[in-house]
Amino acid sequence: MSIERVAIIGLGLLGGSVGLAVAEHLPGVATTGYDADPDVRRRAAERGLVGTVCDTPEDAVAEADLVVLCVPVGAMGAAARSFAAALPEPAIVSDVGSSKQSVGQALAEALPGRCVIPAHPVAGTERSGPDAGFASLFHRRWCILTPPADADPAAVAQLSTFWEALGAKVETMDAAHHDLVLAVTSHIPHLIAYTIVGTASDLEDVTRSEVIKYSAGGFRDFTRIAASDPTMWRDVFLTNRDAVLEMLGRFTEDLTALQRAIRRDDGEALFDLFTRTRDIRRSIVEQGQDDARPDFGRADH
């Protein structure tokens, strides 16, 4: 079986981007889509995010070779149950959720005995909804597949080929390891950004207008992350709880060490850490995972 018909469930940032990327890179592949929100379905049809926007999840998957669930991680199980009865026998079911152990479990429970291969394209923006998607979102970004131990290797290979065709680089790993890695590279940074922006807005002796006026000092780079979708991120923290709490424990210890270094005037400790972290930034730019231009490539204002 080759992938000729793709159904996308959830037509927001990720779902819309998958649909547009398929149209651009795999023009012979037909796409159908469904979103629980009628306004999103209407907008998806206007933007042409998929070839056919369907009114029910069953209609969307009825002829699919591949179904990609692009709903918040807490909604994956319900979304899978909504089309289970209409899912063709050989179809591969995958997703784009940001946490993988809980999603793998929810999909396996909703679709017992079916070919489920969870995936996570590590690509996104702080925007959400049907107007946010774009075809190049996955270019040169990693897509991590977390197939269960008994997954059909041919189906895993097909899913890898699909993501590579959309411009992604594919890696396969165990779901638990994925959740630990993403806790430190994505989930904790979001938590820190939410905290800093929340703390600044609660201050009494620094006014909100001062926070906004002087935000170029660093704060505004946190506000971009802290503007991310509340539903999506609530679900990420609730579903990747153990890994996030473990990494948060490590982070808290390191933060306490920094606090001690500042209190003890230990400039050497601060300088050593800041030198190491600068090297990490360099590696990220060298590996094409960010823009080297000053100010992250933003236009100067």
Ligand code: NAP
């Ligand atoms: P989004 O823009 O909010 O889109 C999600 C869409 O799914 C919404 O229109 C939502 O409708 C719809 N939906 C919710 N439950 C549904 C159901 N049962 N059936 C059909 N549609 C349903 O969110 P997103 O940013 O694309 O995120 C989607 C997934 O991608 C999440 O699992 C997230 O973890 C993952 N992801 C996100 C990023 C990122 O940067 N945003 C990056 C990588 C992976 P309502 O709004 O009416 O609920």
